Amino acid sequence: MHETWTLTQRELRAYFDGPAAYVVLSVFLAITGWFFGNALFLQNVASLRSVFSIAPFVFLFFVPALTMASFAEERRSGTLELLLTLPVRDWQVIAGKLLSVTILLSLAIALTLIYTLTVSILGDLDLGATIGGYLGLFLLGLTYASIGLWASSLTRNQIVAFILGFAIVFVLFLLDKVTDFVPSWLGVILQYLGADYHFQNLLRGVIDTRDVLYYLSMTAFAFFLTTYTLARRPE
Amino acid sequence: MIEVRTLSKSYGAERAVDAISFEVAQGEIIGFLGPNGAGKTTTMKVITGYLPPTEGTALVNGLNVSEHPLEIREQIGYLPESTPLYSDMVTWDYLAFVAAMRGIPKERHNDRIVEMARACGLREVLAKRIDTLSKGYRQRVGLAQAMIHDPPILILDEPTSGLDPNQIVEIRELIRSIGHHKTVVLSTHILPEVQVSCDRVIIINQGRIVADGSPDELQSSLSGEERIEISVRASEEDVSRVLSDWDAAHMIDRTIDTSGELQFTLAAERDIRADLFRLAVAHGWTLTGLTRKQSSLEDVFRQLTTS
Numbered sequence: 001m002h003e004t005w006t007l008t009q010r011e012l013r014a015y016f017d018g019p020a021a022y023v024v025l026s027v028f029l030a031i032t033g034w035f036f037g038n039a040l041f042l043q044n045v046a047s048l049r050s051v052f053s054i055a056p057f058v059f060l061f062f063v064p065a066l067t068m069a070s071f072a073e074e075r076r077s078g079t080l081e082l083l084l085t086l087p088v089r090d091w092q093v094i095a096g097k098l099l100s101v102t103i104l105l106s107l108a109i110a111l112t113l114i115y116t117l118t119v120s121i122l123g124d125l126d127l128g129a130t131i132g133g134y135l136g137l138f139l140l141g142l143t144y145a146s147i148g149l150w151a152s153s154l155t156r157n158q159i160v161a162f163i164l165g166f167a168i169v170f171v172l173f174l175l176d177k178v179t180d181f182v183p184s185w186l187g188v189i190l191q192y193l194g195a196d197y198h199f200q201n202l203l204r205g206v207i208d209t210r211d212v213l214y215y216l217s218m219t220a221f222a223f224f225l226t227t228y229t230l231a232r233r234p235e
Numbered sequence: 236m237i238e239v240r241t242l243s244k245s246y247g248a249e250r251a252v253d254a255i256s257f258e259v260a261q262g263e264i265i266g267f268l269g270p271n272g273a274g275k276t277t278t279m280k281v282i283t284g285y286l287p288p289t290e291g292t293a294l295v296n297g298l299n300v301s302e303h304p305l306e307i308r309e310q311i312g313y314l315p316e317s318t319p320l321y322s323d324m325v326t327w328d329y330l331a332f333v334a335a336m337r338g339i340p341k342e343r344h345n346d347r348i349v350e351m352a353r354a355c356g357l358r359e360v361l362a363k364r365i366d367t368l369s370k371g372y373r374q375r376v377g378l379a380q381a382m383i384h385d386p387p388i389l390i391l392d393e394p395t396s397g398l399d400p401n402q403i404v405e406i407r408e409l410i411r412s413i414g415h416h417k418t419v420v421l422s423t424h425i426l427p428e429v430q431v432s433c434d435r436v437i438i439i440n441q442g443r444i445v446a447d448g449s450p451d452e453l454q455s456s457l458s459g460e461e462r463i464e465i466s467v468r469a470s471e472e473d474v475s476r477v478l479s480d481w482d483a484a485h486m487i488d489r490t491i492d493t494s495g496e497l498q499f500t501l502a503a504e505r506d507i508r509a510d511l512f513r514l515a516v517a518h519g520w521t522l523t524g525l526t527r528k529q530s531s532l533e534d535v536f537r538q539l540t541t542s
Binding site: 002003006007010013014017018077078079080081082084085086087088089233 | 286305309313320321324336380
């Protein structure tokens, strides 16, 4: 576990030594702030609804952008070979990277607490929906990050990793929106597999274990796929 | 210390390493020699536990690399080909990161990094970012990270490639001094390197071991004819005629240098220097040079790897 945390620290440091972390945090805050501010000042509505409706869209782009380099760049530069010949297990390496992205995303999510504070002062804060929304955002970020890492492990080209990661999470996001066009039995399955469907559930303020379990199993599945890809020791 | 038994590694249909076996004793410095693509790097990657073997086994201290990967990685310091490093990190931080990943207790990090900086000559660059370092310094950082946990075994894939002649000498000396108390396996395609640095040479070609021995043994194993070079001052026609009629040797090459001196290279079954001297005296030639040419490691290498 100690090694995993060491790697997490290194990854976080790489994010914060370069512009990546600051760009992500400030742009995330700017976009969500724009929607929150619009509702607040133009429509006189002090609500987190606008934040929770835009944040999943932003994650679609941001999370693959944060994960695209993680394995692809290490493969390209050859440092992956050094990393995987250290006395650590492959899963510890993946866990270290997943943890660092998750911490960065949690920080981004935490920054939106300013809006929550504003709402609690100016209006009525729906505590259930707020907690559900935050939990949903966190789980969504975790799932996307795990998928993004897998995409990054498949190639040595960061751009390819980004597009691949984005394509996967985008399809996952859209799944519950196409249920009208498919037979109803398939619709049920697609709905269950849709990432946004479970987010909307959590947003209602009811924390159902099925929704939480969905995100955790998706994360675990992508994690497993990454382990499998790395075990094949790509060149 | 290292035992490789009928090890094979295939990439798809291509067989990169084909049933090779060898042993490396404790404290030996082994040079892996071979043309590019011969299978040196692949063999090293299997020993370090990075790649699983397709067939056969590699044992380090009696432990199978496929079964005890973590224990073996602790015993090995590895410098991969082309020295990959986290170029966005400062040298000190990078070494501290490797030390932490290697499980060295935090209170010993400073001592180990300072020790490595001394051994590898890194003192001036400890506070610099790795991407600002010259190739020679990067190579030393690579060696430092490989040795930070003081492993009994070092595996170095082309540690001197891409360096300038001065840097090559420095890195070689560094490896020599490390090699006093460690087992070192290094690969190279530069011949003088193994002659200078290694106790033993393993020549690999097309995934197979074609020679295994000390540099001296390999040189003398090149059997067959001796080469003798003579330089004379005499009429060219005369010398050519006499030498081509001579039974004891046959002529391989002849040149006339700028001062008009004739140079002939002869091949013979035995040492013919005394006979040549008498021949020159008998014909009244002025003999200015007479050398027996030792077959070099280069000859051995060329003979074994081109066929």
